């Protein structure tokens with residue numbers, strides 16, 4: 001029989017931090033899988049351990065217990081096949097927008113011309129083609145975030161981990177980039193895991209939503225969003241899933257943040 005190997009396999013992850021002699025358990029026995037080409041979101045309120053979990057999955061942080069596998073191989077450190085888009089974008093202030101995007105392609109075995117082409121294409125995707133010779137400090141916070149997203153897209157990794165990638169953007173850019181993410185996923189067949197606390201975003205982009213509870217962080221419920229893409233945010237079916245998720249938070253005793261706009 002053909003056995004499907006999960007692209008991302010998270011097995012019984014637990015993580016504690018020590019502070020002032022106390023041990024604080026952030027994550028307890030978190031397990032889930034993501035198969036090839038799937039978009040899964042981890043949804044939960046501030047402080048429930050989403051970023052900690054994503055950093056463990058990407059190999060940036062060590063768990064106390066459990067393991068993470070990419071395509072059946074244990075993740076011990078960050079790998080090239082997986083790209084992590086951190087909650088805080090990491091742009092180099094002394095490099096132009098274009099050169100920041102090119103940074104992600106430095107170790108790719110492709111010609112300088114091809115790198116330039118891919119970087120410009122990615123900047124086009126995020127609507128910053130006209131700003132590529134500017135420096136990060138000349139851009140707004142949301143635009144800087146879009147540069148970081150362009151850098152990630154240009155690298156075309158098979159696995160993308162995104163930590164609230166669109167939270168700092170205005171509604172229009174957020175919607176546009178959510179569509180771009182879906183386009184890129186279709187084009188590149190990437191496997192994508194997104195952390196968010198935006199219910200609307202989760203319903204719009206995900207195949208599955210994993211709802212997290214806090215103290216300690218764990219997966220409380222899994223919801224399959226059985227709607228074809230692209231989705232209509234105003235449709236009754238869309239609202240059905242929005243409400244279903246809200247109800248789950250009510251059951252878990254957590255109060256969701258409905259809107260998150262900076």
Ligand SMILES: Nc1ncnc2c1ncn2[C@@H]1O[C@H](COP(=O)(O)OP(=O)(O)OP(=O)(O)O)[C@@H](O)[C@H]1O
Pocket residue numbers: 017018019026044045046047048049050051052053087197
């Ligand atoms: N290095 C650390 N040392 C001690 N405690 C930490 C550390 N990193 C995170 N924590 C704690 O772990 C908990 C979860 O943090 P985490 O950043 O994973 O939450 P989050 O779900 O991503 O929140 P947000 O939505 O606000 O980004 C928090 O209580 C935080 O204070």
Ligand SMILES: [Mg+2]
Pocket residue numbers: 050051052087163
């Ligand atoms: Mg976080």
